[in-house]
Amino acid sequence: MLKSHRCGELRKEHIGHKVVLAGWVHRRRDHGGMVFIDLRDSSGIVQVVFNPQTLKEAFHTASSLRNEYVVQVVGEVTLRPAGTENPKLATGEVEIVAGEVVVLNPSETPPFYVNEDEEVDESLCLENRYLYLRRPRVRDNIVLRHKVIKFIRDSLDAKGFIEIETPILIKSTPEGARDYLVPSRLNPGKFYALPQSPQQLKQILMVAGFEKYFQIARCFRDEDLRADRQPEFTQLDLEMSFVDEEDVLQLMEELLTSLVKTVKPGMEMLKPFPRLTYMEAMERYGTDKPDVRFNLELRDISDIAADTDFDIFRAVLNRGGKVKGICVPGCAHYTRHQLDDLIQLSKDYGAQGLITMAVTAESSGTSGVKSVATKYLTQEQTEAVIARFGAKSGDLLLIIGDKSEVVNKALGELRCEMARRLDLLNHNLLAFAFIVDFPLLEWNEMRSCWETMHHPFTAPQQKDMPLLDSEPGKVHGRHYDVVCNGCELGSGSIRVHQRQIQEKIFKLLGYSEAEMQDRFGALLRALEYGAPPHGGIAIGLDRLVMLLAGEKTIREVIAFPKNQNAEDLMFGAPSEPDKEQLDELNLKLKGS
RNA sequence: GGCCCCGUGGUGUAGCGGUUUUAACAUGCCACCCUGUCACGGUGGAGAUCAGGGGUUCGAAUCCCCUCGGGGUCGCCA
Numbered sequence: 001m002l003k004s005h006r007c008g009e010l011r012k013e014h015i016g017h018k019v020v021l022a023g024w025v026h027r028r029r030d031h032g033g034m035v036f037i038d039l040r041d042s043s044g045i046v047q048v049v050f051n052p053q054t055l056k057e058a059f060h061t062a063s064s065l066r067n068e069y070v071v072q073v074v075g076e077v078t079l080r081p082a083g084t085e086n087p088k089l090a091t092g093e094v095e096i097v098a099g100e101v102v103v104l105n106p107s108e109t110p111p112f113y114v115n116e117d118e119e120v121d122e123s124l125c126l127e128n129r130y131l132y133l134r135r136p137r138v139r140d141n142i143v144l145r146h147k148v149i150k151f152i153r154d155s156l157d158a159k160g161f162i163e164i165e166t167p168i169l170i171k172s173t174p175e176g177a178r179d180y181l182v183p184s185r186l187n188p189g190k191f192y193a194l195p196q197s198p199q200q201l202k203q204i205l206m207v208a209g210f211e212k213y214f215q216i217a218r219c220f221r222d223e224d225l226r227a228d229r230q231p232e233f234t235q236l237d238l239e240m241s242f243v244d245e246e247d248v249l250q251l252m253e254e255l256l257t258s259l260v261k262t263v264k265p266g267m268e269m270l271k272p273f274p275r276l277t278y279m280e281a282m283e284r285y286g287t288d289k290p291d292v293r294f295n296l297e298l299r300d301i302s303d304i305a306a307d308t309d310f311d312i313f314r315a316v317l318n319r320g321g322k323v324k325g326i327c328v329p330g331c332a333h334y335t336r337h338q339l340d341d342l343i344q345l346s347k348d349y350g351a352q353g354l355i356t357m358a359v360t361a362e363s364s365g366t367s368g369v370k371s372v373a374t375k376y377l378t379q380e381q382t383e384a385v386i387a388r389f390g391a392k393s394g395d396l397l398l399i400i401g402d403k404s405e406v407v408n409k410a411l412g413e414l415r416c417e418m419a420r421r422l423d424l425l426n427h428n429l430l431a432f433a434f435i436v437d438f439p440l441l442e443w444n445e446m447r448s449c450w451e452t453m454h455h456p457f458t459a460p461q462q463k464d465m466p467l468l469d470s471e472p473g474k475v476h477g478r479h480y481d482v483v484c485n486g487c488e489l490g491s492g493s494i495r496v497h498q499r500q501i502q503e504k505i506f507k508l509l510g511y512s513e514a515e516m517q518d519r520f521g522a523l524l525r526a527l528e529y530g531a532p533p534h535g536g537i538a539i540g541l542d543r544l545v546m547l548l549a550g551e552k553t554i555r556e557v558i559a560f561p562k563n564q565n566a567e568d569l570m571f572g573a574p575s576e577p578d579k580e581q582l583d584e585l586n587l588k589l590k591g592s
Numbered sequence: 593g594g595c596c597c598c599g600u601g602g603u604g605u606a607g608c609g610g611u612u613u614u615a616a617c618a619u620g621c622c623a624c625c626c627u628g629u630c631a632c633g634g635u636g637g638a639g640a641u642c643a644g645g646g647g648u649u650c651g652a653a654u655c656c657c658c659u660c661g662g663g664g665u666c667g668c669c670a
Contacts, residue, residue: 027630027631029628029629029630029631029632029633030626030629030632031626031627031628031629031632031633032625032626032627033626033627034626034627034628034629035627035629036628036629036630036632038630047629047630049628049629051627052627053627066621067620080628081628083628084628084629084630086629086630088630089630092630109602109620109621110602110603110620111602111603112602112603112604112620113603113604113619113620115631116603116604116619116631118603118604118619119604120603120604121599121603121604121662121663122662122663123661123662124603173670175670176669176670177668177669177670178668178669196669196670199670221669222669223668223669224667224668224669226664226665226669227663227664227665229669348595348596348665348666349666350666451670452670453670454670455670456670457670509670553663563662563663564662564663564664565662
C-alpha cells in the first residue's frame with residue numbers, strides 16, 4: 001500500500017503516529033511562509049501542514065501543488081494548536097505535519113469545481129463523470145447505494161432468501177415497454193431482448209422450488225427518460241412461494257423500516273405504513289402514488305354542484321364527470337396574476353379550467369367568498385361547499401369539473417404544487433405507503449380492448465373470480481404498490497399459478513392461441529408441473545436510494561447514468577458499428 | 593411527437609434596446625506578496641466572436657423567427 005492510514009479516519013488517538021497518506025489535493029491555502037493542504041481520499045479530508053522550517057524541499061513541492069494533484073505525504077499526526085481546531089471537519093482536531101511529499105500524478109485544472117457542490121451544466125458532469133463522482137456529496141450517494149444493497153442482501157439472506165442471477169439475453173415479448181434488442185451472430189436474422197424485468201424467470205424459479213428468491217437485477221426499457229427513469233435501472237426483485245399479500249407486505253415493511261433505521265437513522269417514517277385502496281388513493285389524492293406527507297386532500301362536491309345553476313359543472317356531471325377540489329390554507333389573498341398562474345397550471349395538467357374561491361369570511365355564505373362562481377350558487381350551496389372542505393377564512397378553494405381522470409390528474413398535481421409553494425413537505429420524512437385493491441384490467445378506449453393494469457401474471461382476487469367472464473372491469477387484482485413521498489417505489493402481486501386461469505386472462509387480453517404459445521409458452525408449460533402459489537415484488541433501487549439521499553433525480557445516485565437522449569456522454573454510446581460488425585451480424589442499416 | 597424552462601470568459605451568475613457595456617460580479621487560472629489558515633487574505637494579469645443562423649432597428653447579449661444543445665413534463669413506461 002502507498003498509504004498507512006485513510007485521511008478521513010485520523011483522530012486524536014493517532015497523535016504521535018507517523019503516517020503515510022495518499023490522495024487528492026482538495027484545496028491549497030498558501031500563506032507564503034506556510035502551506036496548508038486539504039488532502040482528500042475516499043474516506044474524507046485531513047489538513048496537512050507544510051512548514052519551511054521543518055523541511056525546505058517538501059515546502060517547495062507543496063507550493064507547486066494544485067487542485068486534484070495526486071500526492072503521497074509522509075508526516076506525523078499532531079494535535080492542532082489551541083484555537084485552530086476546525087469543528088466542521090471530522091478530522092478537525094488533528095493535522096498532519098508533513099515531512100515529505102511526492103507528486104504521484106499532477107492534474108489538469110478541472111472543468112468544474114470538485115471541492116464545491118455548485119450546480120454545473122449536466123452534460124459537463126456526465127462527460128467528466130470521474131470528476132463529478134469525486135464530489136463528496138456524489139461519492140456519499142454511491143456509498144449509500146452500496147450500504148443499501150449490502151443491507152438488503154444481508155437481511156434477505158438472514159431470512160432464507162437465495163440470490164439467483166437470471167440471464168440478460170432473453171426472449172423478446174413485445175408487451176409493455178419497448179425492448180432493447182441484441183442481434184444474434186450465430187442465428188442470423190434473430191434477436192435477443194434485454195430483460196425489462198426478470199418477471200417470468202423468477203416465477204419459473206418458484207416452479208423450480210427455490211421458494212425464496214431475490215436479485216439485485218438490472219432491467220432495461222427503451223422508453224423516454226425522466227428524472228426518475230433511466231433506460232437501464234436496478235430493481236430489488238424478489239419472489240416467494242406459499243405466501244399471500246400479507247406476507248409480502250409485512251416483509252417489505254420490515255425490510256424498508258430496518259433499512260432506513262440502519263442507513264438513515266435520522267429519518268422518520270409513518271408507522272405502520274398507511275394502506276390505501278386504489279379507489280381511496282384516487283379519490284383523496286387524485287393519483288395512485290400519493291404523497292401522504294401532507295393533507296390538502298381532494299373533496300368531491302359533485303352532489304352540491306349538481307343542484308347549482310352553474311352550467312359548466314352540470315354539463316360535466318351529465319356526461320358522467322366529477323366536480324372536485326382542494327382547500328389551500330391561507331391563500332385567499334392570491335392576486336389575479338397568481339390565480340391565473342394556477343389556472344394555467346391546471347390547463348397544463350389537462351383540465352379545461354379551474355374555478356377559484358377565496359374564502360374571506362367562512363360563515364357569511366356567498367358574501368364571504370370571492371369567486372366567479374358565486375352568482376351561480378345559493379347561500380346554502382356556498383355554505384355546503386365551505387363545510388365540505390372545512391374551509392376557514394383566508395383559505396383558497398381550487399375546484400375542477402371534468403372527466404374523473406382529468407379532475408384527479410389536475411387536482412393531484414395542483415395539490416403537490418401547492419404543497420411545494422406552501423413548504424408543507426417534510427424532507428426528513430419518508431412516507432412509505434401501500435396501495436392495494438387495484439382493478440385487474442382497464443378498458444383501452446383507443447384500441448377497444450382490455451389491458452392489464454400492471455402485468456398479465458397478477459392473480460385476480462378470489463371473490464371477484466365469478467366476474468371475470470361477466471364484468472372483467474370490476475375484477476380486482478391481488479396487486480400492491482409501495483409508494484413513498486409521491487414516488488412509485490415498487491409494485492408486486494400474488495401471481496397466477498394455474499395454467500387455465502393464466503390462459504383465461506391472456507384470452508381476455510385478446511391473445512390468440514398462437515401468440516400465447518409464442519410469447520408465454522414456457523411459463524404456461526411450467527405452470528402445469530406443480531407450480532406453487534407464489535407472489536413477490538420489485539422495488540426500484542435507484543428511486544429508493546434517491547429518496548434516502550434526498551436527491552431530485554436518480555442520475556445523482558447512479559455512477560454512470562445516461563442523459564435525456566439515452567446517451568453516455570463520457571464514452572459516446574451509442575455509436576455507429578463497424579461495417580465488419582454489421583456483416584458478421586448479417587445486418588444492413590436502412591438507407592445504406 | 594406536443595408543451596414549458598434554460599444557453600453570456602474554465603465554472604456559476606448579473607445585465608434584458610443606447611447611458612456607468614470598452615459586457616459586470618464571484619470563483620477558478622497565471623504572477624507576485626503574506627508563518628495558523630480551513631470557501632485564508634492582498635495586489636496585478638490573462639481569459640467571452642453573449643450557442644449558431646436569419647430578421648426588426650439608426651443601434652441587439654437584450655425584441656422576433658428558425659436551427660442546435662441541455663433539462664423538466666405530457667404521451668409512453670405490460
